[in-house]
Amino acid sequence: MSNKKEGGPELIVSRQILSIAQRFSTGPVMGRFLRELRDNKRIMANKCPKCGRHQLPPREVCALCSVEATEWEELGPEGAIRDYDIVYYSSPDPLTGETRETPYVLCWAQLDRTQGDAPLWHLLNAPDLSKVRRGLRVRVVFSEERDGTMGDIKYFEIIE
Amino acid sequence: MKKKNRNVAIIGSGMSKFSSHREEVNQPELIHEAVVEALEDAHLTMDDVDCVLHGNMELFEMVHQPDMWHVLGTGAWGKPGVRLTTGGTTGATLACAADNLVASGLHDVVLAIGFEKLEEGHATGGITNMADPLWGRSLQTGALTGTAAQKLIEQFGEERAKNAAIKMRIIMDEHAMRNEKAHRRLRLDRKYMKQIATQTPPLVGELRMIHMCSQSDGACAVIFASEDKVAQLGANPAWVVDHETVHREETLIFNSGKSTHRVAAERLYARNGITDPIHQIDVFEMYDPSAWWGVDWLGDFLLCESDEHVKMVENDQIAIEGEFPLNPSGGVQASNPIGATALVRVAEAAMQVVARRANTRCRVM
Amino acid sequence: MSGETEYAYVVEGKMALPYQYFAGAVGSKFLIALRDEKRILGVRCPKCETTFVPPRQTCERCFSDLTSHWVDVGSSGEITGYTVINYKEPYQPKEPPYVLALIKLDGADTPFAHILNCADGAQPAIGMRVRAVFSKEPKDNILAISHFELEP
Amino acid sequence: MAKHRGAGGRVAICAVAQTKFERDKWQVRFQGMLWEVVEKVLRQTGLQFGAGGIEAAVTVSDDVFDARTISDGAITDVVGAHHQSEEKVAADGAQGVYYAAATILSNHHDIVLLAGHCKESQSASRNQITHLAFDPFYTRPVGLDYVAAAALQAQAYMARTGVTEAQLADVVVRSRKWARENPVAQETAAVTREQALAAPMLAAPIRQSFMYPVSDGAIAMILASEERAAELTDRPVWITGLGNCYDSFFLGERDLAGNFSLERAAKKAYEMAGVTHPTDAFEVVEIADQYAHQQPQYAEGLALCPARQGAKWLADGGPEKQHVNRSGGMLAGNPLILGGMARVAEAVIQLRGEAGSRQVPGAKRALAHGATGPAGQLQTVVVLEN
Structure with a gap:
């Protein structure tokens, strides 16, 4: 493909989509979270045995205490919006290479019973963007078909 | 504060032209602009440099181990070097690393090069790949x-x-x-x-x-030298006093x-x-x-x-x-x-x- | 390790993003000459007395500017090294097995890697003479030379 | 040669841990692999993260292998870098050793965690990653990747030195023999010369058996200043020589049968360590032999035998006499990114006298080597002593 500038010499450009298939391991910790999502429609967070805070996403080690976060507790499925982003900019999803449709709303919701600052991050179904605000009560809606990925959560819905 | 093994100064720097359209140069050529300007600024030639640091994010241009190809522009041929990358902080990490490498006594004159040619990739898509593929990607x-x-x-x-x-x-x-x-x-x-x-x-x-911020193509090169070299070269030094990194x-x-x-x-x-x-x-x-x-x-x-x-x-x-x-x-x-x-x-x-x-x-x- | 490994599984996915690479003014001049005129250009470093193919803006060793030192090199040359690719990957230019050779063109000092087509049964060897076969389709990369073949 | 850290300042490696290297650690994330080894070096040294303990991490990984931009951002917690320093070396792990040592020699840090990981099994193929190291117009279109580059190197090297396929098969046989004595090695099944020679030809003259296997794993080390090393171990291993060097990128512009960058890297490391006769200076030698031919070729570059004498070196039993790759080497399985780091790890284990049935008795000085890039464009040499 060429890239001719007015009057200037032709400058060669090569446009391509580079793609490499991946096998992403869940490991035991994220695996447990995703299995609970898929099989039981439960949001399970792991918990640091030392400082007691929850981790979402669940991670092997508590960064504050450098110990394995071995305990598990169910959180939500309701909670309150801690932060949100109304996205107008359309970007590619690097897991599929496809461009996302806009606008959409991302939200970080602190689920009920969460200890520490560990909101769950997902899409918010908000037909009226002007209603979105911090502190708004929301509920996790699970997808009908679930395959053990974050897509098993369809979105948050606003509790009217 | 701990005393450095030896003092380190910045004695020159160079930058390519920054633009969203640098179609007239390839990646090593873009880097070379900054390197040449830095050497001129420090009144040195590549012979004076004894280590070349390189940093950028691989997924922004999707070049694996890009310091290899970029040897064509960095001047690292026949020389030691290290490639470091830490995201948006990469350039600062390179400066910390150059400071460490000169202070360590392993090298007297270190050329640190930060680079990105964002037009060649998809910056937002590239940054999105930061997110855990199983969580927020x-x-x-x-x-x-x-x-x-x-x-x-x-x-x-x-x-x-x-x-x-x-x-x-x-x-x-x-x-x-x-x-x-x-x-x-x-x-x-x-x-x-x-x-x-x-x-x-x-x-x-x-x-x-x-x-x-903009999405720019550009390279920056900074030359770090030991106290002895600064004296020997009669350079105009900006001393690197200390650095701190927090994640x-x-x-x-x-x-x-x-x-x-x-x-x-x-x-x-x-x-x-x-x-x-x-x-x-x-x-x-x-x-x-x-x-x-x-x-x-x-x-x-x-x-x-x-x-x-x-x-x-x-x-x-x-x-x-x-x-x-x-x-x-x-x-x-x-x-x-x-x-x-x-x-x-x-x-x-x-x-x-x-x-x-x-x-x-x-x-x- | 934390947790029980029976929870672990693998999620199939991919890493896929769009890219656009620029050859630059120097690279474009070389590639356009290949594509449009079936001419192979090199650049000569006057200081190192070396003719480079593919070209580059500056000599990596002495930093001389090479942009005004273009030279024509021949479309024939000799094999300086080779391998036979027998494994399959999606980015390969043709179905394996095929010969990948280092070829030093007449008038050039630096060999470069390209495909060598050997007529039935012929084996490549170092020093063998080869010539470029240009692509019939316009190509904007080194495959404007479709491949090399052994000189009769 | 530049100045050293004043008053006898040296850097010690005080602890080392490796996962077992495996073809496919599908059951664990790279964070999990890393934590396994980080936890081990914490236990070995009794260290904690933070002031007075581990002040900083130097990590080794690669964004394309991890399929992740700034992939070190994902390991902040397991390397203890929350509200601490972490710097990522994106090259072979021997480069990580090089840089981590510099952060201590500079006196900026006293105790540093060096931690590297790579899961080669994650991507559809390792070749699809190394293909991306090539430039988009001249070398990618003809299908180059690191295997093809190594094959061109092997062809050139064997043509120049007369090293035979049978000799390469013997390198593999010997690698497997020693790998059986190494609890973390991946490829431990015995092979015969005939079996190695019967393996499919991937890229002539490289057969499947002559190439390092796809591998997953992680390595962690604790490096410390001389002042602090004694608190952490009674068997410190000192880094006494360091060197590295780049060659040209385009394969045709290098002497592929030679060792331009390795010779320069070795010269620097040997000068720093005061090594004048490398042929008998080391009791332990670890060479990053991603491909079998690289063992004799890099032995030449490291001056373990005269240049162009690799075939004779193999025929005379050089690898056995000079205790080369008792770990099994890279042919026994290490991910690309950790090849040199695993060599340093084995050198440390040997110099600590902890190598069990593969121990070189009385080992005093070791040589460890790493390589990055197509056909070893960037070479790293580390000399270690106890």
Whole structure:
């Protein structure tokens, strides 16, 4: 493909989509979270045995205490919006290479019973963007078909 | 503070032209521009350099181990080198590494090169790949977020926060107008402050195109030398006194706990006898990826407890003529070749310290 | 390790993003000459007395600017090294097995890698003479030379 | 030669841990692999993260292998870098050793965690990653990747030195023999010369058996200043020589049968360590032999035998006499990114006298080597002593 500038010499450009298939391991910790999502429609967070805070996403080690976060507790499925982003900019999803449709709303919701600052991050179904605000009560809606990925959560819905 | 094994100074720097369109050069050629300028600035040839550092993000251009191909432009042929990469901080990491490598005694003259040719990839897509593939990758939108705006609006009210952000953007542009290397030089006019923001498309929440940094192609090269070499060369040194790096656990949530900026600043000030940063620091080059983050992070870096940083923007204290010039280069809002950006901050600060920037007026520390 | 490994599984996915690479003014001049005129250009470093193919803006060793030192090199040359590719990957230019050779063109000092088509049964060897066969389709990369073949 | 850290300043490696290297650690994330080894070095030294303990991490990984931009951001917690320093070396792990040592020699840090990981099994193929190391217009279109580059190197090297396929098969046989004595080694099944020679030809003259296997794993080390090393171990291993060097990128512009960059890297490391006669200076030698031919070729570059004498060196039993790759080497399985780091790890284990049935008795000085890039464009040499 060429890239001719007015009057200037032709400058060669090569446009391509580079793609490499991946096998992403869940490991035991994220695996447990995703299995609970898929099989039981439960949001399970792991918990640091030392400082007691929850981790979402669940991670092997508590960064504050450098110990394995071995305990598990169910959180939500309701909670309150801690932060949100109304996205107008359309970007590619690097897991599929496809461009996302806009606008959409991302939200970080602190689920009920969460200890520490560990909101769950997902899409918010908000037909009226002007209603979105911090502190708004929301509920996790699970997808009908679930395959053990974050897509098993369809979105948050606003509790009217 | 611990004593360095030996003292280290910056003795020269160079930058390519920053632009979103550098189609006339390939990657090593873009790098070469910066390297040649840095060598000229330091009055050295490549023979004087005994180590070459390289840094960028592989997924931005999708070149694996790019320092290999880039040897064609870096000058590293037949020489030692190290490749380091830490995201937007890469350029600063390169500066820390160059400082360490010279101070260690392993090398006398180190050339640090930060690089990115963002036009060749998809910057937002590339940053989105930061997110865990099993957690937020299908959600994240690169580095675009409106959460910094939300925080400032909550802290200072909508009108004051929005005015501060756009005022900072205008000041950065005024600075960029004095820097011929800057990528975006928009000639923003203070008269139209209210309209400027709303005339550009919204990206995420209150973050609009005008607030966000550019996507630039560019390279920056900085030469670090030992104290002996500085004397031998009769160079005009900007001494590297100390550096501090602070990370955070990966949660992909914002505004959680004490910011890494504040922790880093506290440690650096404590070690170096800085008790009143606003008055003890003469010029500050900050990585400000957006005008919103710029305002917020200024408060963190200066350890502000209330609205001092907002006032500094409102009363033009951060302008070149002000008491605390911020980003006389125009900063990151003007130019952002990501892997080079933080090294540009170091290079610009060093130039200010040795008073090589003729068109700016800053006090020297 | 934390947790029980029976919870672990693998999620199939991919890493996929769009890219656009620029050859630059020097590279474009070389590639356009290949594509449009079936001419192979090199650049000569006057200081190192070396003719490089493919070209580059500056000599990596002495930093001389090479942009005004273009030279024509021949479309024939000799094999300086080779391998036979027998494994399959999606990015390969043709179905394996095929010969990948280092070829030093007449008038050039630096060999470069390209495909060598050997007529039935012929084996490549170092020092063998080869010539470029240009692509019938316009190609904007080194495959404007479709492949090399052994000189009769 | 530049100055050293004053008053006898040296850097010690005080602890080492490796996962077992495996073809496919599908059951664990890279964070999990890393934590396994980080936890081990914490236990070995009794260290904690933070002031007075581990002040900083130098990590080793690669964004394309991890399919992740700034992939070190994902390991902040497991390397203890929350509100601490972490710097990522994106090259072979021997480069990580090089840089981590510099952060201590500079006196910026006293105790540093060096931690590297790579899961080669994650991507559809390792070749699809190394293909991306080539430039988009001249070398990608003809299908180059690191295997093809190594094959061109092997062809050139064997043509120049007369090293035979049978000799390469013997290198593999010997690698497997020693790998059986190494609890972390991946490829431990015995092979005969005939079996190695019967393996499919991938890229002539490289057969499947002559190439390092796809591998997953992680390595962690604790490096410390001389002042602090004694607190952490009674068997410190000192880094006494360091060197590295780049060659040209385009394969045609290098002497592929030679060792331009390795010779320079070795010269620097040997000067620093005071090594004048490398042929008998080391009791332990670990060479990053991603491909079998690289063992004799890099032995030449490291001056373990005269240049162009690799075939004779193999025929005379050089690898056995000079205790080369008792770990099994890279042919027994290490991910590309950790090849040199695993060599340093084995050198440390040997110099600590902890190598069990593969121990070289009385080992005093070791040589470890790493390589990055197509056909070893960037070479790293580390000399270690106890």
